[in-house]
Amino acid sequence: MTTRTAWTRVLAVSALALASAAPAAAKIVFTGYGAFNFTTDGAFRVHGPPAVIGTLPEGTTRLRGFSTDAVGLFAATKAGEDSEFLVDLNFRNVGAAVGETRIQYAYLDTALPWDMRLQAGKITLPIGYYNTRFFYPFQRVSISGPVFQSGILGLPIADVGAVVSRHFEEGDWGVDLRVYGVNGYGSTPNSTATFRSPSAPGGLTVSRNLGAGNNNRDLAVGGQAAIGARGLGEAGMSYYRGAWDKSGERVLQILGAHVLFTPARLNILAEYLHLDVDADQGMAASLGGNGDWHTDGLFIDVSHPLGAPRGMPLTGFARGEIYDSSSDSGGGGHESLRSLSTGAALRVNDSITWKAECLWLEYRVPFVSAKSIVLVGHSVSLGLVAAF
Amino acid sequence: MLSPLILAAGLGLAVPEDGAAEVALLVEAGLPGAGRVGAAQGVRVYQFESAERGNPITEGRLLAALQGIERVIVVGPEAASWAARRLENPVIHFAGGAARLQSVDFQARNWTGSVGYGPGQVLDYARSAGWRRVGVACTPAFAGLLPSLRAVARARGLTVTDKVIGGPPQVPGAVEELMGSSDAFWLLGGPLTAFGGGFDYIVEASLSRQVPVIAPEPGMVGRGAYLAIAPNWKAVLSEAVTVATASAAGEAAWPKSRMSFTEADGSLVLNEVLKKKWGFKRGGVR
Numbered sequence: 001m002t003t004r005t006a007w008t009r010v011l012a013v014s015a016l017a018l019a020s021a022a023p024a025a026a027k028i029v030f031t032g033y034g035a036f037n038f039t040t041d042g043a044f045r046v047h048g049p050p051a052v053i054g055t056l057p058e059g060t061t062r063l064r065g066f067s068t069d070a071v072g073l074f075a076a077t078k079a080g081e082d083s084e085f086l087v088d089l090n091f092r093n094v095g096a097a098v099g100e101t102r103i104q105y106a107y108l109d110t111a112l113p114w115d116m117r118l119q120a121g122k123i124t125l126p127i128g129y130y131n132t133r134f135f136y137p138f139q140r141v142s143i144s145g146p147v148f149q150s151g152i153l154g155l156p157i158a159d160v161g162a163v164v165s166r167h168f169e170e171g172d173w174g175v176d177l178r179v180y181g182v183n184g185y186g187s188t189p190n191s192t193a194t195f196r197s198p199s200a201p202g203g204l205t206v207s208r209n210l211g212a213g214n215n216n217r218d219l220a221v222g223g224q225a226a227i228g229a230r231g232l233g234e235a236g237m238s239y240y241r242g243a244w245d246k247s248g249e250r251v252l253q254i255l256g257a258h259v260l261f262t263p264a265r266l267n268i269l270a271e272y273l274h275l276d277v278d279a280d281q282g283m284a285a286s287l288g289g290n291g292d293w294h295t296d297g298l299f300i301d302v303s304h305p306l307g308a309p310r311g312m313p314l315t316g317f318a319r320g321e322i323y324d325s326s327s328d329s330g331g332g333g334h335e336s337l338r339s340l341s342t343g344a345a346l347r348v349n350d351s352i353t354w355k356a357e358c359l360w361l362e363y364r365v366p367f368v369s370a371k372s373i374v375l376v377g378h379s380v381s382l383g384l385v386a387a388f
Numbered sequence: 389m390l391s392p393l394i395l396a397a398g399l400g401l402a403v404p405e406d407g408a409a410e411v412a413l414l415v416e417a418g419l420p421g422a423g424r425v426g427a428a429q430g431v432r433v434y435q436f437e438s439a440e441r442g443n444p445i446t447e448g449r450l451l452a453a454l455q456g457i458e459r460v461i462v463v464g465p466e467a468a469s470w471a472a473r474r475l476e477n478p479v480i481h482f483a484g485g486a487a488r489l490q491s492v493d494f495q496a497r498n499w500t501g502s503v504g505y506g507p508g509q510v511l512d513y514a515r516s517a518g519w520r521r522v523g524v525a526c527t528p529a530f531a532g533l534l535p536s537l538r539a540v541a542r543a544r545g546l547t548v549t550d551k552v553i554g555g556p557p558q559v560p561g562a563v564e565e566l567m568g569s570s571d572a573f574w575l576l577g578g579p580l581t582a583f584g585g586g587f588d589y590i591v592e593a594s595l596s597r598q599v600p601v602i603a604p605e606p607g608m609v610g611r612g613a614y615l616a617i618a619p620n621w622k623a624v625l626s627e628a629v630t631v632a633t634a635s636a637a638g639e640a641a642w643p644k645s646r647m648s649f650t651e652a653d654g655s656l657v658l659n660e661v662l663k664k665k666w667g668f669k670r671g672g673v674r
Contacts (some may be wrong), residue, residue, distance in 0.1 A: 031444035076452035084452060088445075136628040138443055142644050172423070230418065350442040350473075387444045 026078040031140045035137040037070035044361075044377030049370040063379065066235060068094035069137065072104070077183030083110035085262050089155040100283065105158050120162040126224040128271045129237045129258040131157050134301075141317040141345045143357040143383040146299040148323040149273070149335050154207020158185055160346045161219070176226045176236075184220025185209045185252050193248045195283030198373070209244065218243035233260040233268075269302045272296075273323070287325065288332025288368050297323025297337070301343070318342045326354075333366025355383035409458040409479075411636040413628060414450075414471060416485075421622040425490035428629060430636030432457065447474065457634060458665055459642070461628045464621070465605060467625055468501075483628045484619045485649070487577035487604035491529035500643045503533070503577060503604060504619030505654045507540045513615065513656060514572055515544050519600070523566030524550040525590075527578025532647045537576075553578070559586050567599045574602040576611075580607070598666055606657040607663025614666075616657045623652030 029277050042063030050058070071094060075087040087106045093099025107121030109221030124132050130149060134140045135156045149155050161182025168175040188194045196206055220242025240254035255274040260267075275295040277283070284291035299321035306314045318341070325335035343357035363375040410430070415422045428431050434453060441444040451474060454460060459479040462471040468485030472493060482489060482499070484504030493499060514522055532550045542550040549569060551562040559581065567573050573594060580586050582604050591612030591651060594601045598605040600614030609616050627650065634641030 027450070027455055029448045031448035031451075074448050074635040078452055084449065086445075086449065114649065136443075138473070168613050169423075210454070230423075347442070350470075353442070382621050 016242075021144075028075050028077040030073060030075055032071070032073040033136065033138050033385060034071045036384045037067050037143060037381045039065055039067070040380045040382060042377065042381075044375060044378035044379075046373070046375050047371075048373030049367065051320075059301050060377075068092075069143075069383070072136070079108060080110065081240060083108060085109075086292075093190060093362050104156060116164055116166045118164055122158055122160050123163055123180070123182070124156050124158045125180060125182065125222070125240070126165075127165065127222070127240060127254060128156055128256045128273070129234065129236065129260055129269060130271055131155055132195065134269065137351065137355075137383070137385045138387045140301075141303045141315050141355070142301070142319060142341060142343060143355050144341065144359060144379050145292050146271075146301070146319065146321050147339045147361060147363075148297055148321060149271075149299070152205050152337075153273075154205050157210070159210050159220075160212075172231070173227065173229045176228075176260075177223070178225075179221070180203065181221050181222040183211070183214035184218065184240075185244045186211050187217035188282060191282070193279075194278040195244050195250075195252065195277050197282040198286035198367065204365065215246055216243055218248040218249035220252075222382045226258075233261065233262045235259045245279075250280070251364070252277050263306050267301075269301045273297045275325075283325075283335075284327075284368075286333065286335065286365055286367055287327040289327030289329035292328040293322060293325055294328060295320065295325040302306075309346075312349075313347045314344055315347070316342075316344045332368065335365045335371065337361075337363045351386075351387050353385045355381075357381050357383065396665075398509030404630050408455075409505055409635060409638075411459045411461070411632045412457045413632050414460055414462045414467055415625065415628075416467040419464050419621040419625065421625050422463075425581045425625060426642070428633045429634075431629070436462075436464065436467040436470065438464075438470075441466070451475075453550055459632075463625055463628050466545045479642070481628075481631070484609045484621070486647060487582050488579055489529065490525040491578055491580075494529040494646060500527070500648075502624075502643070502650050503530075503616060504618040504624055504650050506649045506651055507533075507537045507670055509617060509653045509656070510615070511541050511544050511546055512576065514602075515546060517572075517600075519546075519571035521547045521549065521570045522572050522574055522602075524548055524574045524576060525553055525562055525566055525575035525581055526552060527580050528580060530576045530647050532645055533576055533649060536649065546671055553581055556580065556586065559665050560591060563590055563593050563661070567593055567597050570599065572600050572602060572614075575604055577604040586610070598660065600666070603643075611658045612659075612662075614659050614662050618657050619650065619654045619655040620652045624650055627652075 043060055045060045046058055056357045070090055070092050072088055072090045073121050077085050079085045082365040085108050088104035090102045090104045091098045093307060103122060105122050105124050107119045107123045109119050112118050126132055145155055159182040161180055163178055163180040165176060165178040185206060188197050190207055196204060200203060200281045220240060222240035224236055224238040226234050226236030236258050238256040242252055244250055244252045253276040256271060258271045277293055280293060281291050283293050287293050299319060301319040303315050303317040306316045320340050323337040337360045339359065341359040342356055343355060345353050345355045347353045358380050360378045412434060414436050415425050415446035417437045425433050434450060454475060454477060457477055460475060460477045461481045461483055461589050462468050463483045465485030465488055466554060468482045469488050478498060480499050482501035486501030486503055487502060498619040527664050534550050538548050551566055553559055554560050575581055581590060590601060603616040606616045606618040616645060631641050
């Protein structure tokens with residue numbers, strides 16, 4: 001054998017050995033869900049100044065119809081020894097076309113030294129319990145989420161940034177500490193001095209204030225501390241602080257406290273929320289004062305098994321919430337939201353759950369120089385959640 | 389010419405030992421001792437939360453974490469049900485919880501399993517209750533347990549008659565034959581007989597003939613079975629960790645039998661209502 005032929009063989013074998021030793025590319029695992037609703041009966045009475053209720057018809061609106069609440073695709077893949085990359089692609093307002101496509105979250109979850117973990121990318125913020133553990137329809141018994149948190153804060157609260165967390169465990173007890181830095185809430189789109197605008201529809205929600213980038217040089221920071229025990233539940237506190245306006249001077253603070261109590265098969269979740277907003281000219285037109293306003297509110301969600309007809313677990317729930325917003329300087333009006341809902345969920349198997357829900361809602365937002373917007377109504381809905 | 393293995397070693401690449409494999413433990417959270425199972429040399433440990441079944445986010449993350457792992461040991465009945473439906477790893481062993489698994493899957497895939505308890509404890513109770521003749525029914529995946537079960541029964545002076553049930557049409561005939569000739573009816577496993585319509589039929593026959601049913605899972609006692617053994621999960625977990633660690637190190641520790649008993653005794657779970665109604669007492673007095 002010539003030297004050249006021998007070296008050719010060695011190189012070929014080496015290439016083969018290297019190829020067989022190289023790690024295989026990790027595959028992406030896709031899972032997902034669909035949530036579909038049928039409102040059998042709904043009636044909502046809307047009254048308010050025409051200039052602010054916008055396109056909503058004044059008077060009583062009756063509802064009946066089918067809707068796709070959301071279709072979501074989750075992707076998970078290993079990105080290293082103790083790392084994974086996770087994405088939630090969510091489609092909403094599905095009709096002839098998809099009205100809204102969201103990347104609900106997309107982040108790297110990786111281990112750090114000292115048993116810490118890092119989530120970096122677009123992350124769901126650790127504010128309260130509902131935002132990270134009950135938001136999706138397959139995580140909760142009810143069809144709808146708490147109205148204030150879902151409709152006005154806009155769940156899930158997710159933003160671009162990073163969270164560092166550490167879990168401590170002793171026996172059945174565990175403590176979780178999380179700190180984060182994100183872009184934070186900005187002002188209402190197309191505005192620099194308005195955090196919320198008392199106009200309907202859409203102006204009262206702040207979910208659109210979370211943009212693709214940061215509207216100022218201030219990074220919002222926050223954290224959560226929670227203690228829990230298997231079979232007993234969890235209690236925690238959450239805090240967020242960030243400037244929302246372009247100049248970086250007007251601050252939004254969110255303080256939350258949550259308790260999840262799970263004795264036997266009962267499940268009780270209570271979440272208290274305090275919002276504090278500086279110099280918001282939008283809500284000054286509603287609540288009066290100089291634009292400094294605050295919200296205090298609470299929801300309580302209780303669920304319990306009701307049996308298992310034909311071997312299918314049936315769970316009942318009841319939820320109540322009450323929220324009140326007013327100016328820090330006193331006087332002026334109060335924005336108030338109250339709702340009650342009750343219903344049940346029948347879990348056919350791991351993939352299919354049928355739900356039923358009755359919801360009553362009363363919402364009022366005042367105006368300094370006009371009459372209030374009042375929204376009162378009820379709905380009865382059926383829901384289907386399919387997970388795959 | 390250089391050996392490619394020597395060349396690879398010289399280049400600093402990992403050369404797998406004979407038999408060594410990447411192993412993962414999937415442990416059902418909430419089982420006694422589950423929280424204390426830590427990562428062992430070469431073994432990844434994952435917790436399965438049965439409350440998270442049907443949650444596509446947590447299921448997707450678990451599937452992504454387990455993909456590419458050659459051997460998986462699944463501990464616990466709820467974890468077993470989920471893993472049987474979702475995992476596609478090459479080699480899977482089900483430690484406890486095997487009663488829920490379809491025989492056709494065992495035969496078609498490279499699965500092994502253990503039932504989480506030993507035959508001695510059940511047969512000791514049978515002897516003390518005066519059940520001299522024990523009828524044993526199972527689906528094909530559990531047929532491998534029958535020889536050792538017969539031997540243990542013989543040693544205790546008990547007679548075992550067994551029937552392997554291949555499909556739903558065979559259930560009534562097998563139940564009729566075994567209950568007609570036995571003092572107790574032992575259901576080893578297989579969802580065909582242990583769950584759903586098959587089990588309902590067996591319970592109905594048991595109640596009408598007053599022949600006690602020995603069930604493969606404790607939860608079935610509340611549905612009409614007379615007796616079951618709750619596995620000693622700490623012992624099952626300990627055994628699973630030992631097998632996993634040894635397999636990861638390349639030792640020939642992986643279970644050889646398709647289905648096996650577990651050595652450690654569990655706890656007897658009795659249907660007190662039936663016990664009072666039928667009056668079975670220790671010593672065979674009724």
